[in-house]
Amino acid sequence: MEIKTRRVDNVTILELNGRFDSHTMPPVRDILQKAVLEKPASIVVNLESVNFIDSAALSALVSGMKQSRQADGDLRLCNLQQPVRMIFELTRLDRVFEILSGEDAAIEAFNNQDSTITDQ
Amino acid sequence: MLTNILALQHPHFGAIAQAWLLSKAEAFIVMANGEVLASWPPYADANAITLESDIWVGHSKIGKLCVVGLQGEEAQARLQTQAALIAAIVQSTSVLRDVTTKLIDTQDQLVAIYDLTQAMRKEIDLDKVLKSLLFETVRLVKLGAAFIIIQRSNEPWITHQYPEEMLDTITLKGMLDLVGETEQYLLLSEEDEKGNGLAFRNLLLLPISLHDENQATLGFVNKLDGDFLFPDIKLAQAIADNVGARIENALLHNNRLKQAKMQTEMELAQQVQLNLLPHEMPVVPGVDFWASSCPASQVGGDFYDFLQLDNRPFTFTVGDISGKGMPAAILMAMTRTVIRSNIYDTTLHTPEYIVGRSNEHLYDDFTEVSMFATLFVGQYQPTKKKLLYANAGHSPVVYCPLGGTARLLEADGTAVGILPTSFSENQEIVFVPGDVLVVATDGLSEAYNKEEEMFGYDRLLALVEELAAKSAKDIAAELYRTVNEFSIGTPQFDDQTVMVLKGVPI
Numbered sequence: 001m002e003i004k005t006r007r008v009d010n011v012t013i014l015e016l017n018g019r020f021d022s023h024t025m026p027p028v029r030d031i032l033q034k035a036v037l038e039k040p041a042s043i044v045v046n047l048e049s050v051n052f053i054d055s056a057a058l059s060a061l062v063s064g065m066k067q068s069r070q071a072d073g074d075l076r077l078c079n080l081q082q083p084v085r086m087i088f089e090l091t092r093l094d095r096v097f098e099i100l101s102g103e104d105a106a107i108e109a110f111n112n113q114d115s116t117i118t119d120q
Numbered sequence: 121m122l123t124n125i126l127a128l129q130h131p132h133f134g135a136i137a138q139a140w141l142l143s144k145a146e147a148f149i150v151m152a153n154g155e156v157l158a159s160w161p162p163y164a165d166a167n168a169i170t171l172e173s174d175i176w177v178g179h180s181k182i183g184k185l186c187v188v189g190l191q192g193e194e195a196q197a198r199l200q201t202q203a204a205l206i207a208a209i210v211q212s213t214s215v216l217r218d219v220t221t222k223l224i225d226t227q228d229q230l231v232a233i234y235d236l237t238q239a240m241r242k243e244i245d246l247d248k249v250l251k252s253l254l255f256e257t258v259r260l261v262k263l264g265a266a267f268i269i270i271q272r273s274n275e276p277w278i279t280h281q282y283p284e285e286m287l288d289t290i291t292l293k294g295m296l297d298l299v300g301e302t303e304q305y306l307l308l309s310e311e312d313e314k315g316n317g318l319a320f321r322n323l324l325l326l327p328i329s330l331h332d333e334n335q336a337t338l339g340f341v342n343k344l345d346g347d348f349l350f351p352d353i354k355l356a357q358a359i360a361d362n363v364g365a366r367i368e369n370a371l372l373h374n375n376r377l378k379q380a381k382m383q384t385e386m387e388l389a390q391q392v393q394l395n396l397l398p399h400e401m402p403v404v405p406g407v408d409f410w411a412s413s414c415p416a417s418q419v420g421g422d423f424y425d426f427l428q429l430d431n432r433p434f435t436f437t438v439g440d441i442s443g444k445g446m447p448a449a450i451l452m453a454m455t456r457t458v459i460r461s462n463i464y465d466t467t468l469h470t471p472e473y474i475v476g477r478s479n480e481h482l483y484d485d486f487t488e489v490s491m492f493a494t495l496f497v498g499q500y501q502p503t504k505k506k507l508l509y510a511n512a513g514h515s516p517v518v519y520c521p522l523g524g525t526a527r528l529l530e531a532d533g534t535a536v537g538i539l540p541t542s543f544s545e546n547q548e549i550v551f552v553p554g555d556v557l558v559v560a561t562d563g564l565s566e567a568y569n570k571e572e573e574m575f576g577y578d579r580l581l582a583l584v585e586e587l588a589a590k591s592a593k594d595i596a597a598e599l600y601r602t603v604n605e606f607s608i609g610t611p612q613f614d615d616q617t618v619m620v621l622k623g624v625p626i
């Protein structure tokens with residue numbers, strides 16, 4: 001599986017490609033473990049090119065989400081394909097993750113949150 | 121030196137003496153360091169010598185030839201020639217002796233290497249190979265002690281020494297620092313600056329290159345009969361070359377043993393896990409019940425369970441731990457126990473409570489290891505003809521009422537271990553004769569075929585509808601068969617579990 005990472009406006013963006021399962025999960029988990037140490041731990045995982053996700057991959061995302069929230073950040077998802085979206089719905093993980101329709105929207109959400117904090 | 125030649129070549133010296141006596145000499149004498157070594161006739165007077173010629177070998181005078189009773193240039197020249205000839209013979213003999221010594225040394229080394237190989241070939245166990253290597257090396261090279269250190273990448277070092285416990289770990293580590301990048305050998309004695317403070321008279325270190333970035337160092341300590349000379353170093357190198365292959369073989373053998381042990385432990389774990397799953401199907405009034413599980417690797421994270429307690433509803437669960445293999449199997453055993461303890465509680469609890477309490481108990485441990493477990497807990501009370509359940513992120517669960525359409529019973533809460541508090545609530549469905557409930561795991565619905573198509577929920581729903589008239593066992597068997605047929609030629613990626621409840625008349 002191909003993994004691209006970049007940083008835009010203090011947000012770490014992971015773009016994944018292909019089958020996201022127990023075999024392809026370890027490098028993603030390692031990247032996420034480093035990303036949650038950033039300040040702020042703002043992460044967006046773009047799943048636009050992911051056609052399958054299994055429970056091991058979900059647990060890597062859940063773990064990244066839990067750790068980033070502990071560091072006052074978040075891990076957000078965007079561009080879920082229908083089969084992947086269905087997995088999130090069936091496992092009710094759509095209740096846990098903030099899922100957005102586009103990468104810009106996901107980054108924007110972080111920026112708005114930041115400005116809200118500054119305003120306060 | 122001259123004495124030896126005189127003893128070996130006595131008849132030839134005698135012939136030279138006779139020739140002089142025939143030429144009217146009174147005596148022929150061979151002397152060294154002022155002493156007469158031989159004379160013809162015996163007991164000739166050394167004080168009456170009239171001619172003499174020194175015998176020079178290289179830059180040292182090893183003796184002289186003397187004649188009594190003759191004088192003149194001709195006789196002097198003759199004596200000088202004979203002295204030079206004897207010097208040449210002495211020199212040749214010395215060269216021959218050196219060559220012979222070297223030859224014997226080489227032969228000794230060959231015998232030593234042969235002995236060593238013979239001693240080690242009987243063993244394949246690394247510890248025994250190394251012990252025998254060091255024992256034989258100390259004996260053959262005549263050493264105070266010998267040691268070997270094997271540095272393996274990502275694994276602990278192996279060290280051995282003979283005699284045992286002669287060197288501590290710090291000293292051995294110091295040796296390795298000394299060897300550093302040395303490619304051939306490193307020879308140190310107490311006089312050397314580097315060797316100072318080593319508390320050894322002398323030390324020879326040889327690096328041995330092994331495969332897979334492993335590296336060994338062979339150390340010879342305190343040569344008993346003096347210093348390490350060239351033949352000792354040659355022998356040490358020959359030993360080092362020879363043991364490299366032996367060590368590699370033994371390491372390989374060790375790895376195989378370890379793998380075999382792991383395999384056995386894995387098989388044991390599989391047995392333990394299989395025993396955790398109930399094999400005898402329960403007899404429940406109003407329900408025809410069947411469940412089975414098929415792990416993708418030797419041990420898996422799927423499980424099913426049920427409990428039939430007096431005066432309580434029949435309670436059943438299906439769970440799927442994220443991930444596979446040993447970590448999932450350990451958490452599966454843990455999850456099963458927590459659920460059971462909640463069902464066994466003195467108070468009767470509903471599925472919602474069981475799921476919620478289990479989540480509270482397991483949340484921290486699951487978070488710690490970044491895993492979670494989807495969970496379906498159901499209860500059936502024959503008198504009520506209803507089925508109560510709570511679904512924590514589990515799918516697929518298919519409900520097909522008699523003559524109706526099959527549909528998914530979707531989860532209302534997330535899997536155990538994701539959130540500190542569970543959202544899953546009690547849900548109720550009618551369960552009468554002819555109704556079918558299939559609680560499977562995603563290994564079944566997410567099986568892939570060669571064209572990379574997923575079996576999917578639509579196929580599963582249609583299949584359950586089609587099979588609804590059959591018995592629970594047949595429905596389960598047909599589900600497995602159809603999915604296996606669909607994914608023929610592709611490996612089973614995930615554990616597959618199927619539990620079927622079919623309503624029957626009481």
